[in-house]
Structures are given as structure tokens and as C-alpha cells.
Amino acid sequence: MIDQAHNLREFVVESRQRARVLAVTSGKGGVGKTSTSVNLAIALAAQGSEVVVLDADLGLANVEVLLGLNSLYNLQHVIHGERSLTDILVTGPGGMKVVPGSSGIAKLADLGPRARDNILTGLRDLQEETDFIVIDTMAGIGQNAVAFAAAADEVLLVTTPEPSAIVDGYATVKTIYQMREDSVVRVIVNQVINGQQAKAVATKLSYVAQQYLGRKLSYLGYLPRDPHVSQAVMQSYPFVLRFPNAPATKCIEELATRIINQRLDAGANRTGFFRRLGRTLGLASNG
Ligand SMILES: Nc1ncnc2c1ncn2[C@@H]1O[C@H](COP(=O)(O)OP(=O)(O)O)[C@@H](O)[C@H]1O
Ligand SMILES: [Mg+2]
Known part of the structure; x- marks a missing residue:
């Protein structure tokens, strides 16, 4: 116990952070997290940033599937100490990098201390070498899903206009705020007819969050329902x-620009990600 706390402290002090950590999450599955994560990462990279996508959907890892990659090594090998996180990095299309995930990884809470250290050390090293880490998380309110979101510098909550996606999105936001009061949550509304519909959805969600959680959610932007998205997924x-002039591409580029321009306050402490994730995982194993 004492050793673990000590390691964690050293680890936080040593971290020379650089990357902004964005967790892409949602209440409901299938709303467009993975598609948004990888395309946003490429748009950020195109604007001159070094970007890594971490496939943290420990249940249904499919970042690689969407990118047509098929790596030999993935998070499972990091957890087992066979490879380091930087060893398993692969270069994806558009110059961004990917930490391949693995489906069916046990609950984070069940990982042993060594496995947790392997992941945390890897993430710390990664954060020193890149501008953005985009984490594609699981959907829902389980610990695996929310741990990354609550630890991230910013949460990008993806929802569609469907009532079930909005309601589940609210439940996720609530859980994230319960884990960490000062989370920064920004809403992306996907698969909309137009910007007006997106704004209406974001306003509804923000109103409920304000009413019941006392928190305002900021609206980051939207992606239209666009057949190019599903065509690209098929390919x-x-x-x-693939479709540089598609409506969805224009919107993703705008999201990337907005994210780059909305830099966190100079005072924001980005060692926070590791401290927070380490604390969550530490608590999970002790409790
Ligand atoms: N803006 C969009 N327009 C059209 N289809 C979309 C859009 N966003 C997502 N999709 C479709 O929804 C499916 C699920 O998206 P995905 O990113 O895998 O969701 P999640 O990661 O949240 O489960 C995709 O395979 C794609 O066909
Ligand atoms: Mg996904």
C-alpha cells in the first residue's frame, strides 16, 4: 500500500506533460464515438498537431477496424507487461498514431497493480511525446467507460438527436461529474439534419444538466448525418x-479548429490526467 502510494507520487512528479487529453464518450453505443475519434484525430494532425488515438473501448475495440489496420500487439500485451505502450504504437492514415485496443479486457478494477503501472507508465511516456491524446472510450456508465473520461482534461460527449441517446448521455455526464466535480464536458451532436437541430439537442442536454446537476455543458459542434461516413466505414x-469535400469532413475540420483554439487556461495543470487516472485505478483496486 505504502509502496504503491509512493510510486504514484513519484510518477506524478516525474511527468513532464505536454499532451491535451480528450476523452470521446457517450451514453449509448453506436452514436459515432469511434468514427468521430479517428477522424477528429486526423483533422487535428492535418492542422499540425501530433496526435495519438488510444482505443480504450475495452469491450469492443474497433479503432483499428475503422482504419483498416491489423496490429500484432495491443493493450493486452501492455497489460501483461510483454510490450510497452510506445512499443505497440502504430502509424495510421493521415499521420496520426494509434494505440491498438483489445476486445474483452477485464474490468480496470480487476487489473493487478503491475498491469495498472504498465498502462499508467505508458500513458505518461506517451503524453510527453504528443500534442493530443484522443481516447475512444466505451459507452455507458460502467467504471471502464467513465474512468478515462473522468481523468481526461476534456470530455467530448457524443450524442445523436435520439431521445435514448440524449437520456443515456445525461446519465453518463452525471456519473462523470460524480467522479470528478470539475470535469469539462463539451457536447458533439452527431447524425443531425442541420446545425439548428444540433443546437436544440445541446440546449436540451445543457438545460437538464444545469437543472439537476448545477453544471453547464458547453456545445462544441455537430456532424451531419452523411452517407460518406458509413461508406468510409464500409471501406x-x-x-x-476518403471524402475531403463531404459535409461531415467540413464539420470535423471545424471541430478540430475549435478545439485547437479553445486551449485550456494557461494555469490548467495537465499532470492531472495521470494523477486522476492513477487515483481512480488505485481506489478501484483497494476498494
Ligand atoms: N454522421 C454520420 N452519418 C452517417 N452515419 C454515421 C455517422 N456517424 C456514425 N455513423 C454510422 O454509425 C455507425 C456507428 O459509429 P461508431 O463510430 O462505430 O459508433 P460508436 O463508436 O459510438 O459505437 C458507423 O458505422 C456509421 O455507419
Ligand atoms: Mg466505438
């Missing part, structure tokens, strides 16, 4: 590269 290739 295992990102739509921003």
Missing part, C-alpha cells in the same frame, strides 16, 4: 481522407 478508411 475501413477515414472519411476525412
